[in-house]
Amino acid sequence: MNPEPPRTTAHPDQPGAPAVAGPAEARRWRALAVCLVAGFMTLLDVSIVNVALPTVRVGLHMSESGLQWVLSGYALAFGLVLVPSGRLGDARSRRAVFLTGLALFTVASALAGAAQNQEWLVLARLFQGAAGGVLVPQVSGFIQTLFQGAERGRAFGALGATIGLSTAVGPLLGGLLIHLFGPQDGWRWVFLVNLPIGVVAFPIARRLLPPPRPAAERAGHRDFDPVGVLLLGAGTVALLLPFVQSQQWHSPARWLLLPVAAALFAAFVGWEVHYGRRREPLVSMALFAVRPYAAGVLLSLVYFAGFTAIFFIFTLYLQAGLHYSALAAGLAITPFAVGSGVAAMVGGRLVSRLGRRLVVVGLLLVLAGLLASALAVQLWSGPRVGWTTVLPLLVAGVGSGLVIAPNQTLTLQQVPVARAGSAGGVLQTAQRVGSAVGIAVVGSVFFAHAQGRHPDWATAFQLGVWVAAGLVLVALLVAVEDTVSGRLPRGRDSRGNRS
Incomplete structure (x- = not known):
């Protein structure tokens, strides 16, 4: 019997070129792991601060405006630099840009944790958001560079799990840190927890991440x-x-x-x-002629508007309306995080076979879970609501895991590697814009019934969920349209090939 021939993979800088697997293949997955750890850290800081705001306000005597800037300043700076930093990684060196973003994010986290007044913390959060925006688009760029075919789907599945988990687990981790370190200074550890992660990840990333392609191969892509x-x-x-x-x-x-x-x-x-x-x-408009890319960006924009807003209003409902502790509020959201993380890994393996149909199934599950959550609050709106929403949130989490990771894969699968960073930056920007718009729209409905002398917290949450579900329904229509249209002949992609 002849021995089995060695598996081959693409060289990270020359996709399609054969290279013997083994240590090199293991190195690629280790490189992905360090990228995901760093990406998780930056995306976590979008949601982890929500449960810490009451203690931040007391600790630094912050105004309402200052608290809003702690949240919104990060999101604004993060979204502002995503596409330019993605393009910079394409044009120069993804490794250098990634390492720069990681180092700056670690420093910014230290500054935020050491803040002595409102202005200090707001500026540190702006700095932190910008650093996160520098780092994150390089992750999708590295996935495009290092993986192909079904392996790319698995890698994007891991990225999707990271995005979903970072959003959902943030309130739990923030509540746990405040519980461990106390209400006076526990909020500082929400930021300082990033320091050991950044310090350990930096030398590992420097060793594992592939070097930039030779300048000759990047000719024509160096303009900024x-x-x-x-x-x-x-x-x-x-x-x-x-x-x-x-x-x-x-x-x-x-x-x-x-x-x-x-x-x-x-x-x-x-x-x-x-x-x-x-x-x-900076962004090639030819990318939007590729049907899966255009549909995926639009779907991300609308889905994140509904998906992210749920955590915002649910945390407020539990803490302000039902007087849950930060830790208890975080634990109540854990079923979503668990379902999302597991399903994202499964979805990354199935997407190559099922395509956009998998996203349609995921969106249907998210809708079912959200509507069941609203019904659970309608029937049992007392202090035990955290238990009554366990199963609905688990279903919604499983659905979300089947949306985010497969959509990442389908959106970026036909993007040329030389444009992977800027294309990923556009996708991430759509997610951040969707999150900001969704929190504002759903939050305005929520606050309309959760303010005044006799706020109706349960009704506020239910109406907010209905609005969020409406946004998810729009995302479902986009996915269905793309599924149907994908069976028809289309135009040409960004490389001049028919899609």
Whole structure:
């Protein structure tokens, strides 16, 4: 019997070129692991702060506006730099950009944990958000570079699990840290917990992550497009600011920024088309001619608007309405985190066979879980509501795991490796914009019934869930349309091939 031939994989810098598996293959998965640990750390800080806000307010005597900026400042800075940093990784060195983002994020976390006043913490959070935005798009870029075929689906499954877990487990981890270190200084460990992770991850990442491709292979992709960066950055700020400041900026004048944002994005698209005729733009508009990419970005935008808002209003309902501790509120959300993490790994393995149909199934489960959660609160709205929502949140979590990871894979599978960073940055920006818009829209419905002398917390939560479910339904319609359209002949992708 002849011995089995060695498995081959693509070289990280030359996709498709054979290379003997073994230690090199194990190295790729270890490189992915360190990327996911760092990515988890940055995405965790989007949600972990929610349960710490009451203790932050007491510890630093913060105003309502200051607290809002602790939350929204991170999201704003994070979303602002995603696409430019993704493009920078494509054009120069993903490893160098990743390591820079990791080092800056670790330093920013130390500064946030050491904050002595409101202004210090707000600035540290802006710094932290920007550093996270530098790091995160490199992760999807490395997956595109290191993996192909079914393995890429598994790798994106791991990334999807990381995104889902980081969002869902944040309140639990934040509550646990405050419980362990006390209400006075426990909030500091919400930030300081990142220090040992960053210090350990940096040398490992430096050793495992692949070096940049030779300059000759990156010819034509080294331009950075500063005008595109400015237009996209200004448009992102104009779009996000009215939503992330919705609870503090009550003037209707804030909505005037939305047409400004639309004009800036229109100018950005026009400039990118013009610039792309001569050089490599910040974001190639040809990417949006690829049906799976365009559909996946839109689906992420709408789904994250509904998905992220649930944790925001559920945590407020439990802590402010039912007087749960930070730890108890975090534990109540754990079923979603468990379901999401397990299903994301399974979804990463199934997506190559089932395609967008898997996302449709996931969205149906999310809808069922959300509506069952609203029904559970309607029937049992007392202190034990955390127990009555265990099964509905588990179902919604399983569905979410079948949405995020497979959608990542399907969205980016036809993107050229040379544009993986900027394409991943656009996808992440859609997720962050969706989260900000969803929290503002769902939160406004929630607060309309959760304020005043006699707030109706249960009704506020149920109405918020209905709005979030409506957003998930829109995402479902996008997925169904893409599933149906995918069976029909389409145009050409960003490389000139038929999709």
